Amino acid sequence: MSTAAPVAPVTPGPSTAADERLLRPIRRPSAGTAGATLVMAILVGLGVWSVIDLGIDLPTILGSLGSAVAFVGRMFPLDFPPLPDLAGMIAETLAIVFLATLLAVALSVPVSLAAARATTRGRITRGAARTLIVLARAVPDLVLAIVLLRVFGLGPVAGILAMGLHSVGMIGKLYADAIEELDDSPRQAVETVGGTRSQQIWSAIPMALLPQVIATGLHRFDINLRTSVLLGYVGVGGIGLEIADALRSLDYQRGMALALVVLALCIVVELVSGGIRAAILPRPGGRSARTGWIDRLLDRPTARPATEQIHAPWSVDRFRRVLSVAVLVVVTAGSLWKVDLDAATLLGGIAEIPSTVQLFLPPGFGGSAGTVFADLLVTVQIALAATLLGGILALPIGILAARNVVAGRAVHTGFRLLIVIIRGIPELILAIIFVVISGLGGVAGTLALALGAVGLLSKLIADSLEETDPRPQEALRALGASAPQVFLAATLRQAAPAVVAHTMYLLDTNIRSATLLGVVGAGGIGFLLLNAARINQFEVVTAIVLLMVGVVLVVEALSMWLRHAVR
Amino acid sequence: MTSSPGPHPRTTPAALPADPALTLRGVTKDFGKGVKGLDDVDLDLAQGSITVLLGLSGSGKSTLLRHLNGLHTPTHGTVSVFGESLRGLSGPRLRTLRRGIGMIFQDYGLVGPMSVLENVCTGALGELRGPRIGLLMYPKRVRREALQHLDRVGLADRAHQRADTLSGGQQQRVAIARALLQHPRILLADEPVASLDPVSAAQIIDLLRRISEEDGLTIVTALHQVELALDLADRVVGLRSGKVVFDRQTAGMSARDAAEIYESVATPTTQELEALTDMHSAAASSS
Structure with a gap:
């Protein structure tokens, strides 16, 4: 709201308001902001701890290069x-x-x-x-x-x-x-x-x-x-x-x-x-009505006056709509036939x-509560470590892929392509490969998820950078700021909340994925889950699921709160 | 290319008290496909003067302003600032030149989530080295001065609020404070009040006039409200389809001149003839 108060007299010089205290940023006790910063710092700390505790370091990764070569050898032909x-x-x-x-x-x-x-x-x-x-x-x-x-x-x-x-x-x-x-x-x-x-x-x-x-x-x-x-x-x-x-x-x-x-x-x-x-x-701008060959073919001029044409004409759009519905029906019928689904089975x-x-009730641990909790911790560690490593890799890739940051067309197109390729690889395939290369356990799961995280997060970062308001950037260019100054002060500052939100979203999905990848032996509780189901310990399955749902809900609540707080 | 003026273009020493702050010679901007943003514009803008560019949207006001600090490069012709030609300037030399020219925009160009004071501090980026984020990365001297400028526009008490929590008029005053931190000799303003209510608009116009008087700034601003223009300007320049269609000093301007100006900028381009007859009948009925 604008105030009708007159502008203060335009006189340079000492002023009462401009005292020393105002020169420092005042951390308004917006508890949200302070809390959010603290929580983010803790999460990063936990991520670092997870990376160390899971035993992910450069020697391990370099050491597994040898097995990677051997693996490629066994892949062919x-x-x-x-x-x-x-x-x-x-x-x-x-x-x-x-x-x-x-x-x-x-x-x-x-x-x-x-x-x-x-x-x-x-x-x-x-x-x-x-x-x-x-x-x-x-x-x-x-x-x-x-x-x-x-x-x-x-x-x-x-x-x-x-x-x-x-x-x-x-x-x-x-x-x-x-x-x-x-x-x-x-x-x-x-x-x-x-x-x-x-x-x-x-x-x-x-x-x-x-x-x-x-x-x-x-x-x-x-x-x-x-x-x-x-x-x-x-x-x-x-x-x-x-x-x-x-x-x-x-x-x-x-x-x-x-x-x-x-x-x-x-x-x-x-x-x-x-x-x-x-x-x-x-x-944006909408689609203009076009007349194509289908219109000419289907929409024969009728003798009836326009006021009596109660049916829509056979335009390209109508043709397309009918065709889409027909395709949908045919594909559904074909799929039902293919998977042999009938009412009796259902x-x-x-x-x-x-x-x-x-069979699944009541939940119980079947005497292996210790293992369950240890593996649950590993799952959370994998998610934290993968999000941290993925984030570290995704930030530069995302920045280089944003159209409005890097001037060279070749650079951002190249990085966009790289992102599409990384995103194309299903995380499960990555996990399978990493399990073969670096052995069963958390390292494989973390590396697979981290690589998957790069695909998702760098795309989201690039998109949020491109969506920033260009006007502050132009204003800073006009006052003589250099390209890095404009990027940091205007572009990155605007995109920062979105980047935090996307990273939290990533952690959220990684917790789920970390569970699932355990199934192929990539570490964590998924392996235990699958085994319990195989040996008919269904009460253990229920217990694990309840724990997982609990962890997922906690992380989701945390990430929702953080996303809200950093806005 | 027209003949470019030398470093000291004292071609009309009698007409101008000093070297013009800004000189345009035969400036044409071709946006391709036959669209001309500017068409053979010649202008000399005196130091310390307030010039208002009038015209409909698309008439070339913004394009002209953006030529004055090198955001646009002319297809033909030369733009000179205090005698220095902008042609071929790039990198650090262009940034040094821009540092001396403040610019404010219709939509303020503030970084919304950033605090008001830090937004003002970004005005010093041209003289500081290296990228910065966060208020504490700016030298104390800059922060202190930024606060003084905020005080000057009446917003020192809002220094630590997020910029996007201010009203439009307040945001524009922050943008002016940011421009003042550059110690500019020239201030460009692109439709500075187009997004504002009448009261805030009047405040901004008032502020611009005072700044010009007190700091001896040369101001060039694009406006589309004729009343505000005549209120603020020493000189009005009308643009239409990238061409200068009139160019007058406002001192001693009659009501009839004002009406003529109003007619010639307020009528759509496609109805040139109609507009002309209207203008004549209006002039005839008023006399």
Whole structure:
């Protein structure tokens, strides 16, 4: 708010306000800021301690270079399975991932409508929906898969349901956020016409939300594709199962060939989904109505006057919409056929759920509480160390990849490309490779996660640097500041809160990933979890899951608070 | 290239009391695809004067201002500051020149999450070496002076607040304090009040005039409100499609001249003829 007070007299000289005390920054007792700084310092300290305690140092890394060379030797010649088999595996994996994502989207729409402030029925509904979302996110899909495999037997169904349910945690949250960010005036307009609550929601929300629904779904498809490889390890079908089998029998030539196929698949899927997302998300300025050959082909001029044309004309857009729906239906039917899912299996399994759940209760440690807690600590250490190492590597890469920091086009394009390549490699594949190179244990998991973290964090850093307000930068250039001065004072300062937030988000996801990577022997509690399930110690599985959910929720709460405090 | 003036362009010693602070000779800026930001502009701006550039958006006001401190480089022609040509200046020499020219912007150009005082301190970056972040990295001398300038614009009590917690008018005053810390001889202002309410706008205009009087600053500012322009300026220069369409001293200007100026900057380019008839009928009815 502007004050109407006149400007103080413009007279240079001594002033009462300009006393010495004001020359130093006054740490206003905004407890948030001070606390946030302290917590961040502690987290960095814990990260350093974790790196040391896990035994990650330069000699270890250099020492494992020798085994890396030996490993590469054993990889070749790569042994690809015959093409029909390979195509079958790929089709099965894609079918599982597609159905899981579809299920997640279908479940997320009602959940997010209940969770969003604008559309919820009441405080209780909203709280319940929010809790459901948090729980779905906190229970790893691997754990769900272990439980559901018990119910539905080995095969794709358990994988589809596990990923489908877990994905609600992310998709539901993003949808709910998107609904809350929607412009409320269309809904109010329906309200003023006298529409009911459900009419307001149905006519104002779906079309506005559709691009976001599809974009988020595609994003999750990418993630689920990577997860499906991991689920292969516990007996869900597809290409992951084949990789697990090959590596268990130390057949690196086949295993690495399949890993390469997964890598290619991930990159192709990411490119395709990126293309679709770019095409559907609203662009600044909007799209102008175009007339293409399809219009001319489909939209024959009719004799009817414009006032009687109650159907939309067959434009490119309408054609595209109908085609998209048709493709969706065909792919769904094809996927259902491929994974051999039928109502009888599904219902039979659901009937068995109560008796299976009883196996998992009550939680207990089966006499190995010490091991469980020790491994839990290792998991947290892996996440902390990986986030620290990943952050240290990601900062320079992210800065060099930002368009508005480095003048040379070749530099930022090159680093952007590097990021895309790093991001393309699933963390699980990295973990498998590092386990082979540096042996079972935390070092492999940390290095794999750190490398994965570089891919994610450097992209986020580059994006937040590019999103900074360019006007302060221009102002500083105009007053004669050099490029490094402008970068530090204007660009980095503006992006700093976002960088902290992204790093905390990374720690958050790394805690989950550290659990999961334990399955392939990359250290931490995941290995224990898988073993407990194998030897039917289900009460131990429950105990581990509860501990994990606890840790995840604590870290998530901490990271949410920090993200809020550093703004 | 037009003939570039020498280091001492005393071509019209009778007309000007001293060397002009800013000289433009045949300045043309071609943005490509036939879009001309500036079209053959010749101007001499006297030291200590306040010049207001008037014109619609897209008429070339901002482009002209950005040529005066080398944020833009002319396609043809020369820009000289106190006789020194900007052509070919780059790196440290360009930064040294910019240090002597303050600039304020329509959207203030403050770093939002940074404190007000640190924002003012960034005004000293041109004379300091090396990148800095955090108030304590600035010498005490700079901090003390920054605080004095903040006091001058009436905001010393806000020094340790985040810049984005201030109102628009206050933020613009912070931006002015930052410019003052440069000890500039010239102050450029690009639509400094376009985002402000009338009261804050009047405060900023008032402040600019006082600074000019007290520090002997040469001020060049782009505005689109004719009333404010006539209130502030010694001289108004009208731009349209990158060309200078009028150039007058405001001293002794009649109401009719003002109306003419208003007409010639306030009508859209596409309706030049209509505007002309309107202007004539307005002039006829007023006389």
